[in-house]
Amino acid sequence: MSSSSATTSAVPAVPRPYRPPGPVVIEIENVTKLYKMGEEIVHALRGVGLTVRRNEYLAVMGPSGSGKSTMMNMLGCLDTPTTGKYHFTGKDVSSMTDDELADIRNREIGFVFQTFNLLPRSTTLANVELPLIYAGLSPHARRERAIKALHDVGLGERMSHKPNELSGGQRQRVAIARALVNNPSIILADEPTGNLDSKTGEEIMQLLEELYEQGNTIIVVTHEEDIARHARRIVRLRDGLIESDVRQE
């Protein structure tokens, strides 16, 4: 793992567009998370605090076992903290039921997974429409918005293809279109380039950069410095605690 100074030196000399962050989206206070692994109790998070504002571009980094995955699950409202507070756009997530969490994920969070997680037997369009089905939109509205999202990621011509007819980069674009389609408050990408070659990975990061510039809030969870470099702020985790939280404009 390279030090933070190495990361800073890797930031390009050309000034990147920086958008002033808006109101608070995520507010985490002193969150802990315990797991029982057989007899052993694992402290995945030992008291973490984090505030993320609208239109931030944040990278969460850390070696394996640092609590990075737990952090991502927490941020994505897939999991709730053992203790501590988590407010998402002012709503207390820590005490929500499974179905309330599902609704938050549906409306507020766009997931991008390392393994794309597309439905193999559905077309590109159907894959992108999926979150809108759970949002309760009419078929007509779903189609319209899914087509627009696919155009936004440059896949307007591939709508009736199945995932296995697409390249890795195209699949991840479909996944990003799916993440965008319901206008979420944040886009949460978990190792978005982990299954792609470096050139394609770079293209995907370019797409995320564009989305950020269009006003989206992006959180990337990664262990790769090259990927984290694209973010405007890097949060490093180690042993369940935040080790550093650095802005890089």
Next chain:
Amino acid sequence: MQRLWNEFIESFRIAITQIRANKMRSILTALGVIIGIVAVTLMGTAIKGIDTGFNNSLAMLGDDVLYVQKWPWGGVEDWWNYANRPPIRPEAADKLNAIIEQTPNSLLEVAVPVGGSGAPIKSGDNKVNGVQIFGTTADYGRLITADFSEGRLFNETEAAGGRPVCVLGYDVADALFQGQSPLDRSVVIAGHPFTVIGVIAKQGSFLGLFSFDNQAIVPLEAFRRYAGVRRGVEVRVKIKDKTRLIDAKEELIGAMRRVRGQLPGERDNFSVNETEAFKAQLDPIKQGIAMAGLFITGLSLFVGAIGIMNITFVSVKERTKEIGTRKALGARRRSILLQFLIEAVSICMIGGVVGLLLTYGLVFGVGKAFPAMPVEFSVGLVFISMGVSVATGIASGFVPAWGASRLDPVVALRYE
């Protein structure tokens, strides 16, 4: 509401995609349901057929005839109250007829004494054992619905004189004379010679228990000579209007009490039986057979349901990651539950439709091959079997679908 509807449609779409993607597996699973549905619907058809056959048999007995007998039909617990009843004398029929004639607007038409016993019938070297012999009067012709294939019934003169003439049932005539005309031929009934004057056309059997064609009818006076009527006969009374059966029965009971000279307040010392009551007696038995049959065939459907449950478990396991993804994208528990439930129900419904078509084919084939078999295919059966299919799908898909809906999205997403 829109959301639930969307999820419903989406679930059906997924189900169809999944079934098409796993054709072999789906076919094999559906096969279990097909066998179950075929078994259950065939049983249903058979039960309905039995019912129809039963009603046809009752019609053969005549649904406009009342039976005056010593014993009531169906069992009695206090048999000692019945055992001491006087036997019904053939003369009671004459007295009843006299009363009927005197009664203006009587609901009764005619009373006919019928004595019965079993006896062998011989003709030359041919012999038929256990033929039901009826001794009766010429009025018997007004009771029966059957036609004569040859000859006639004895007339009043022959009956009154106790002439040794007889009418044979179709099977008896066939067994004794093998296709030759039995008319004017001689037979020996219980050691007494009789001349055949008629043959009754084939009627079939009553519930397959005893054949109407295995009988012989002789004049009551002749019957008396060799069998005797000391133990009594029965009096069959034809009524004029079967829609007023209850009233007719009331009238008959009154008339019979007069014949017997019973005092008011005294209990009837005879029974008036009717096929309707017989039906009521047999209904519980019929229902018992139906329940047992449906239970046994239901077992095969149960095995089919286990197959569905198994395949749904496999499906959930295989698609754990997909479940995780769907949950991450905002699927509620209900959505996942619905998805797998509809998948199970869809396979069951396919099985149900195929099973129903097979049953229809079988019933149609059996109906063509054996016209006598009382099988019936009804619209009700379609609804029932589709209902059963859907219920099977829900029952067997519920546990795995419930498990899927409760999966932790974090665990499900990590599943490989």
